[in-house]
Amino acid sequence: xxxxxxxxxxxxxxxxxxxWDGFRAYFAARDLAFDYVLYTxxxxxxxxxxxxxVDVAWNSPLAWIDVAARRRDAQAIAMRDTDRDLTSVxxxxxxxxxxxxxxxxxxxxxxxxxxxxxxxxxxLVELAEAGIDVQPVRHDVLLGKHGDHxxxxxxxxxxxxxxxxxxxxxxxGNHVAFAREGLFAPNAxxxxxxxxxxxxxxxxxxxxxxxxxxxxxxxxxxxxxxxxAVRPLLDLEGLKAWLPGRTTGYALxxxxxERFGHPGRR
Amino acid sequence: xxxxxxxxxxxxxLGDLGMAEGAHLLIARALAAAPHVLVRGNAPTLAIxxxxxxxxHGHAIEPAGGGFAIARSxxxxxxxxxxxxxxxxxxxVEVAPARWGLAARGALVEAGAxxxxxxLADRRAIxxxxxxxxxxxxxxxxxxxxxxxxxxxxxxxxxxxxxxVVQVMTYLIENETAALLVPVRFLGRLHPHFREVMQLLxxxxxxxxxxxxxxxxxxxxxxxxxxxxxxxxxxxLASLFDEPEFAIASFLLSVLGEGSFLLLLQxxxxxxxxxxxxxxxxxxAQDEARHVAFGLAHLARHTREEPGLRDRxxxxxxxRHAALAHTSGLNAEVFDALILLAAGSWDPAxxxxxxxxxxxxxxxxxxxxxxxxxxxGFAPARADALSALHTRNFM
Numbered sequence: 001x002x003x004x005x006x007x008x009x010x011x012x013x014x015x016x017x018x019x020w021d022g023f024r025a026y027f028a029a030r031d032l033a034f035d036y037v038l039y040t041x042x043x044x045x046x047x048x049x050x051x052x053x054v055d056v057a058w059n060s061p062l063a064w065i066d067v068a069a070r071r072r073d074a075q076a077i078a079m080r081d082t083d084r085d086l087t088s089v090x091x092x093x094x095x096x097x098x099x100x101x102x103x104x105x106x107x108x109x110x111x112x113x114x115x116x117x118x119x120x121x122x123x124l125v126e127l128a129e130a131g132i133d134v135q136p137v138r139h140d141v142l143l144g145k146h147g148d149h150x151x152x153x154x155x156x157x158x159x160x161x162x163x164x165x166x167x168x169x170x171x172x173g174n175h176v177a178f179a180r181e182g183l184f185a186p187n188a189x190x191x192x193x194x195x196x197x198x199x200x201x202x203x204x205x206x207x208x209x210x211x212x213x214x215x216x217x218x219x220x221x222x223x224x225x226x227x228x229a230v231r232p233l234l235d236l237e238g239l240k241a242w243l244p245g246r247t248t249g250y251a252l253x254x255x256x257x258e259r260f261g262h263p264g265r266r
Numbered sequence: 267x268x269x270x271x272x273x274x275x276x277x278x279x280l281g282d283l284g285m286a287e288g289a290h291l292l293i294a295r296a297l298a299a300a301p302h303v304l305v306r307g308n309a310p311t312l313a314i315x316x317x318x319x320x321x322x323h324g325h326a327i328e329p330a331g332g333g334f335a336i337a338r339s340x341x342x343x344x345x346x347x348x349x350x351x352x353x354x355x356x357x358x359v360e361v362a363p364a365r366w367g368l369a370a371r372g373a374l375v376e377a378g379a380x381x382x383x384x385x386l387a388d389r390r391a392i393x394x395x396x397x398x399x400x401x402x403x404x405x406x407x408x409x410x411x412x413x414x415x416x417x418x419x420x421x422x423x424x425x426x427x428x429x430x431v432v433q434v435m436t437y438l439i440e441n442e443t444a445a446l447l448v449p450v451r452f453l454g455r456l457h458p459h460f461r462e463v464m465q466l467l468x469x470x471x472x473x474x475x476x477x478x479x480x481x482x483x484x485x486x487x488x489x490x491x492x493x494x495x496x497x498x499x500x501x502x503l504a505s506l507f508d509e510p511e512f513a514i515a516s517f518l519l520s521v522l523g524e525g526s527f528l529l530l531l532q533x534x535x536x537x538x539x540x541x542x543x544x545x546x547x548x549x550x551a552q553d554e555a556r557h558v559a560f561g562l563a564h565l566a567r568h569t570r571e572e573p574g575l576r577d578r579x580x581x582x583x584x585x586r587h588a589a590l591a592h593t594s595g596l597n598a599e600v601f602d603a604l605i606l607l608a609a610g611s612w613d614p615a616x617x618x619x620x621x622x623x624x625x626x627x628x629x630x631x632x633x634x635x636x637x638x639x640x641x642x643g644f645a646p647a648r649a650d651a652l653s654a655l656h657t658r659n660f661m
Contacts (some may be wrong), residue, residue: 082321089314172318174312179286186286191311223339225324240324240341260635 004033005212008045008054011038012148015236020262022233029088032215041144042066042115043264047205055213059204060146061253062118066262067084067204068247075247076202077209077217082238087095087132087172088118090127090193101132101193109134110156110165112264116147117198117253119156121263125256126195130245136228144264150174157183167192241242274384276300280307285315297325297338306333346377351459355398362387362459371459387457389411391512394564397462400556404469409549409558411480419541422488427610430603433493433544434534435485437600438550439478440495441527441661444503445557446474449518452512466560473553480546487542493603498593505586513568513575520561521638522653523661526631528554528661533627537608537620554597564643569642572589576643580652587655631660 004140005027009020020036025225027034037054039045042063049057050070059067068074073177090109092098098107104127107258127134137159141151153170157178160168172180172194179186203220205213220242234240278296283289289307293316296303305316316334320327324339348365351357386392394400415631453467468578485492490571506523509515531554534547569575601624606612609620632653638648 081324085316085317085321087317088310172314172320176286176315176318179284185285191314196315225343226345228346228376231343231378238322240339265414 003054004035005216006054007034007036008048008057009036010042010058010145010148011040012059012142012145018198018234018238019236025234027216027219030219032219034210034216035037040260042146042263043144046070050202055205055210056216057204059200059202060148061200061250062115062146062204062262062264063246064202064204064216065250065254067206068135071206074204075206076247077205077213078203078220078242079199079201079245080237080239081241081243084243084246085197085201086167086180086200087197088123089168089172090123091157091189091199092166092167092192093160093163093174094188094190098168098192099127099190101127101130101224104167104192105132107134107166108137108164108229110139110168111160112138112144112147112152112156112169113140113149114138115143115145116152118145118171118200119153119169120209121260122195122198122252123193125215125252125259126193127257134167137208153258154178154183155177157189160189196252197249198252199246202245202247206242212260257263275366275422276302277304277306280305280309280312282309283307285319285612286556287661290319293319293336296387301338303336303338304331304333305336306331310384314608325470327491328449329425334487342399343376344456347374348377349373350375355395355462358389358393358460358608360389362389362457362464364457366459368458371461376555382457384457385450385455386512389460390568392456392463394463394560394565395568396462396563397466399562400563401462401466401469403553404466404473404553404556407552408472409476410644411476411483414549415480415545416627417483417487419443421538425613427552427606429493429540430606431538431540432485432489432491433603434607435481436493437494437499437597437603439485440491440499441503441523442474442550444506444661445519445524445527446471446478448506448515452515453508463564470553470557470560473550473557477546477553480549483588484542484546494597494599496597496599498590499597499600499659502657503588503661505589509582511578513565514578515580516561517565518582518586519661520557521565522635522656523559524554524661525638526656528558529631529634533604533623534607537623539607539610543607553583556653558638562638567640573643579642580619580644580648581651586657590657632656 009012009016016038020215024034024036039048042060046067047061048054051069065074098104113123139152139155139159141155142149153174156168157170159165161184178184182264223234223242225231225240227232271449276296278292280289280292289309293303293305317327320336324341326337327334350366350373351359351371352370357372358599365379366375366381367379369375447465450471453464456464456467458464476496506519509518531547531551535544535551538544538547571637604619604624605620608623609616635656636649636651639652642647
């Protein structure tokens with residue numbers, strides 16, 4: 001596979017292998033030699049890209065902030081439609097005494113993994129910016145994977161239901177997902193805060209796009225959900241369409257990193 | 267994506283129904299009917315949950331009109347979906363495509379579903395219009411081995427007659443085992459598009475399972491020792507496993523084999539010396555008649571559509587005859603057991619009558635096979651000659 005375009009991805013779940021094997025077959029069928037390398041954590045992946053070991057990195061938003069701080073020529077060339085305009089929520093028990101964000105002052109707030117943008121860094125920076133000091137209680141499932149694993153958020157909600165914390169932070173989609181899986185009864189939890197919008201993962205490259213990378217991006221954006229051969233890959237990766245990358249959705253997270261530091265780089 | 271103006275009428279009022287309580291069904295229904303929908307509701311977390319749901323489903327959403335304007339996703343999982351024929355028996359296709367897989371006949375199948383390469387996918391080779399009716403009959407006629415037979419009926423046979431019954435049961439079990447396993451091997455390769463045939467083969471297998479049960483139970487009524495199993499009998503049955511073509515296996519097993527077997531069971535029903543043996547034979551014969559009917563029905567249809575099949579059927583009898591020429595055919599133990607069973611005692615007059623009855627049975631089997639062959643389009647003389655080549659093991 002020498003000469004192949006190499007993508008870096010983090011193995012947050014076993015399904016990552018069939019996903020990228022599927023992409024490799026998709027690209028091969030279109031005469032683009034493609035291979036991938038899996039990392040156990042985003043910090044190692046960022047370091048590898050900085051050393052030139054991967055041509056494109058499938059980065060978490062925190063990994064993007066990390067690499068963009070080190071290389072001014074980093075660019076986001078593509079992202080999923082589902083990576084845009086996410087929000088997070090701060091949940092409390094509906095039957096409990098906490099009715100507003102201000103009531104959380106000094107309270108225990110269940111968050112996800114220390115490096116989870118959606119379940120930790122973004123909710124906490126909004127609380128901090130509102131002048132509300134809380135005691136974060138982390139639920140570190142798979143550190144280094146930047147909250148890609150859903151377990152940390154689920155544990156935070158379980159802690160809230162058990163009364164171990166006074167609030168829990170989750171990404172918007174997990175609010176319904178957890179209710180549907182029966183983790184809590186509808187309306188048993190109340191949302192007292194809805195964060196601003198932010199973007200999630202992107203395909204990061206450094207410097208100018210080589211013809212090979214341009215072709216990669218072109219083929220990625222051409223993937224159609226209507227194509228039955230491609231659809232299973234998109235379903236696995238959780239998107240309907242690839243969109244051009246944008247970097248306007250990372251301001252909230254950048255403020256969090258500025259305030260708290262990068263949890264994996266301290 | 268920009269959400270266009272919502273046309274009047276496409277408004278979903280959710281009230282306080284939340285997205286974790288089924289609200290998504292109302293929205294999905296509206297979006298199936300109209301590309302632009304206005305959703306209003308006052309569930310506490312609607313503003314959190316609805317945009318997240320839309321994002322996951324590729325729908326565009328923005329606040330509007332005291333609620334949310336949603337534009338249907340342009341991505342459609344069902345764009346190239348295909349109907350897998352028609353649910354009615356009339357909707358059976360000539361060749362069922364592997365891409366329909368396990369889908370119910372008549373279902374809308376998503377493009378890209380895994381293909382299931384099942385070799386028996388050609389209507390001509392397997393279909394019979396009678397399959398649905400025969401299946402319904404079979405389902406209605408299932409009997410409970412525990413209650414359908416008078417297991418505790420009084421009466422003890424002379425030891426030699428009991429041993430003859432046990433030998434015949436041993437032979438029946440062996441034959442019914444073949445009658446279960448041979449069709450099931452084809453069932454495992456049958457395209458489920460041919461639902462009625464699949465169901466019928468499945469219930470036939472269940473029939474044979476019950477037959478094996480009741481024959482075994484009858485054999486063990488007075489003791490655990492069963493009769494003998496001969497190399498020749500097994501060679502005859504084993505040859506059925508070698509037939510790769512459904513039509514030929516079905517011809518040899520169902521039409522010729524079970525056709526002969528049916529008469530044997532009727533013989534036992536009429537001549538057995540005890541009520542339990544008569545009962546098990548009577549009940550099994552009812553089921554076997556359906557098996558023969560299905561074999562005849564699909565082969566009659568198949569030979570009409572493909573006259574050349576007749577030559578292959580004839581060749582299969584000749585080939586099997588040659589392969590079994592070195593074997594002794596029906597073992598003497600079974601033949602003699604039938605005579606003694608029909609005689610019911612060592613009395614010479616009874617033995618003479620028993621022998622005559624078995625001779626009549628063998629002749630009747632030959633005539634029935636010849637009739638079946640005529641039904642499949644063979645000339646009477648040819649049918650007679652071919653029937654004579656049928657395995658002397660009966661099945």
